[in-house]
Amino acid sequence: MAKPKIGVIIGSTRPGRFADKPAEWIAERAAARGDFDVEIIDLRDYPMPFFDEERSPAWAPSKSEVAQKWQKKIDELDGYIFLAAEYNHGPTAVLKNAIDYAFNEWSRKPAAFVGYGGVGGARAVEQLRLHAVEVEMTPIRVGVHILWPDYMAVTQGTALGEIEHLNTSADTMLDQFTWWVNALKTARDKDAATAKAA
Numbered sequence: 001m002a003k004p005k006i007g008v009i010i011g012s013t014r015p016g017r018f019a020d021k022p023a024e025w026i027a028e029r030a031a032a033r034g035d036f037d038v039e040i041i042d043l044r045d046y047p048m049p050f051f052d053e054e055r056s057p058a059w060a061p062s063k064s065e066v067a068q069k070w071q072k073k074i075d076e077l078d079g080y081i082f083l084a085a086e087y088n089h090g091p092t093a094v095l096k097n098a099i100d101y102a103f104n105e106w107s108r109k110p111a112a113f114v115g116y117g118g119v120g121g122a123r124a125v126e127q128l129r130l131h132a133v134e135v136e137m138t139p140i141r142v143g144v145h146i147l148w149p150d151y152m153a154v155t156q157g158t159a160l161g162e163i164e165h166l167n168t169s170a171d172t173m174l175d176q177f178t179w180w181v182n183a184l185k186t187a188r189d190k191d192a193a194t195a196k197a198a
Helices: 020-032 065-076 093-100 118-134 148-155 164-197
Strands: 005-010 037-042 079-085 110-116 144-146
Touching: 005 020, 005 065, 020 037, 020 079, 020 110, 020 144, 020 164, 079 118, 079 164, 093 118, 110 118, 110 164, 118 144, 144 148, 144 164
Parallel strands: 005 037, 005 079, 079 110, 110 144
Antiparallel strands: none
């Protein structure tokens, strides 16, 4: 049986963004477990317009070719780890827009979050959990929150993997995430087999 496929989604497209460092760190830590194949997904590679479709992708195909490419990529994956920067007490517009440009592709798959910014991105992550539920993802409880002192240490040369409390949070999050990845993939596979046999 093939390993589940996980996407680490970089939720910022700003020049000079911090997101690349935690994306590489959490992707490497997740891959080292051997539980799944991990791919970093960069929203810079999917320059979707602000959502302007006539109908939700839950009900009709998107007209945007970039959105169709995005939906295809999301559909290939069995779970998602979102890099969540916090802007003005919320998630980035580009990440919310990317979530809105899919629906069925997210359904019945787990979501985990690595936040950074004000209070470790906690307010952005809380909002993203609500958005995840609405598109039928299963957000897990434990997240990783990169606080201001951690951020400053990294900008001054400390590797994220050297900050022990972040490693502990990441491992706890990945333990929960792995359980949900496997449970939901098993359930989806069972549903697909049942539908095929009908």
